[in-house]
Amino acid sequence: MDKDLLVGIDLGGTKVAAGVVDHRGQILAKAARDTQPERGPAAVVATINEATEAVLSQVKDGYSRLAGVGIGVPGLADVDSGVVLFAPNLRWDNVPVAAMLRQHREVPVYVDNDANAAALGEQWAGAARGVKDMILLTLGTGVGSGLIFEGRIYQGAAGYAGEVGHITMDENGPLCGCGRRGCLETYASATAVIRQAREAIESGRETSIKALAEASPKGLEARTVFMAAAQGDAVAQGIVDNLVRYLGLAVANLVNILNPEMVVIGGGVAAAGEQLLGPLRREVHQRALPGPAQSVAIIGAQLGNDAGIIGAASLVLRGRSPKFHVNV
């Protein structure tokens, strides 16, 4: 039987999403479970295993065709040993998740940080197919990043590479969750956009953001602000401009330092599409040196909500099975 299937596990603090992914990066089956990390690592691993069984049973000959399992975790992982070193949202400290899963099944298990997995997924089956040098920035609750240099995820000396969310943009800026001030994440995350919108509403400034948020079942989101800006709301446009300014500065600096071929913008904020990417490109072209600025494409992520599963599945490709297309 051909080993032509992968399982990708997107392990978050709230949800475990599992999917069966084929050799071209298409999801054939998926399922989600509650993580409930308070139950401890063994119970979470049992849930991962149960979700894996569930999705594999939906695909013909799923078990026998399985080449490997990849897990993207919200924290720091030792990719060689498959140990999650530190994942605060899971309350995990040195959890040997690969070994624990391997007790259940014979296939190889690969573990990496979720942002690294998402970058690898975009490179395998998304916006950055065939790109060797790229940076994925995810603008969500925080700002994460995955770096791919010469076709491979770059981990750094101790696995910490890619903490782009915590580069200092303004040492007198807003307080960040990390305890420092003015980190990129305090300007360019969905959280930052929502914070500024709340502040504007509370200060009584005239803006349509409030009415739009009240009209939506999901309340105030980053997209509410982009929607208001698209409708000509000046307060919302100011928030978008501020985001573009700081994100543009950070991306320009990354472009100067690393000369990537592509910068891929993902996460909730990236749903704004060209409303964000157009001004961002102009800002980067103004601020970066001409050489590296001209050689970079700045585009939106393509895998959307499935990025976690497909990215996690792509971790298995490190094993380099010739059955899977790796475009670099």
Added chain:
Amino acid sequence: MDKDLLVGIDLGGTKVAAGVVDHRGQILAKAARDTQPERGPAAVVATINEATEAVLSQVKDGYSRLAGVGIGVPGLADVDSGVVLFAPNLRWDNVPVAAMLRQHREVPVYVDNDANAAALGEQWAGAARGVKDMILLTLGTGVGSGLIFEGRIYQGAAGYAGEVGHITMDENGPLCGCGRRGCLETYASATAVIRQAREAIESGRETSIKALAEASPKGLEARTVFMAAAQGDAVAQGIVDNLVRYLGLAVANLVNILNPEMVVIGGGVAAAGEQLLGPLRREVHQRALPGPAQSVAIIGAQLGNDAGIIGAASLVLRGRSPKFHVNV
């Protein structure tokens, strides 16, 4: 005859320095010539060739033991083809220097940017022996850098990687040679230190910098400012503090993004040694995330004035002759 010798050429806008380097990175012979780039590339290549002959003739069996020639250039090079794409100080545009030199001799010729060569030299025979993930910052006329990831020079998508001197520190900062404002190089280069010292003297502030500069045959240098600061001069200390602040911020951001094992500080400003490195380490530890901050060593370059020759020679090691020790 064992091919156990390398020639390193440090090609600058003013001087061509050539040296014979042994398999442990020791210089056995060296020579310098004027570049006189106004003569055109062919004449400069003839000078490189002549200097190579001169140093080889100083070493027993020099010609027959030569494994290859490496050239560090002040500009952008295509390392695969050995073409200098752009080197303003040489007035070179698409000069196939490796092919031109190869007309003179049979050995392989390797070309790269001088900052990359210096980083490789420090990794081979200097401060960063055996280090796989490192950043060299040279604080001289400008601020240059060479990035080594997983043991190899990182070029980026189009060879521009490492333009750390032009990351924006303050968009309202001093005007930079690149036409933008507040680049790192306007705060952390020797030029920046001297500029601030001049401004302080011209504004009539009380400082010993002026007297120290007048007492030196070389006049006002970056080291004059460090010397005055070490003697308790408040104006000089203010300039040093400003340098440490911006350099610390930039290094902390690099540490967050890239999680290097080592950051090596070279160039004229680095001659200040611990007077610079001590405060710099404190600044980086305050500003970077604890994980990457704890895994980085910040130290001074070791190769000094010979960094250009040894670094250029180390480019030949890309050919990976097993006769040479590569410590990674």
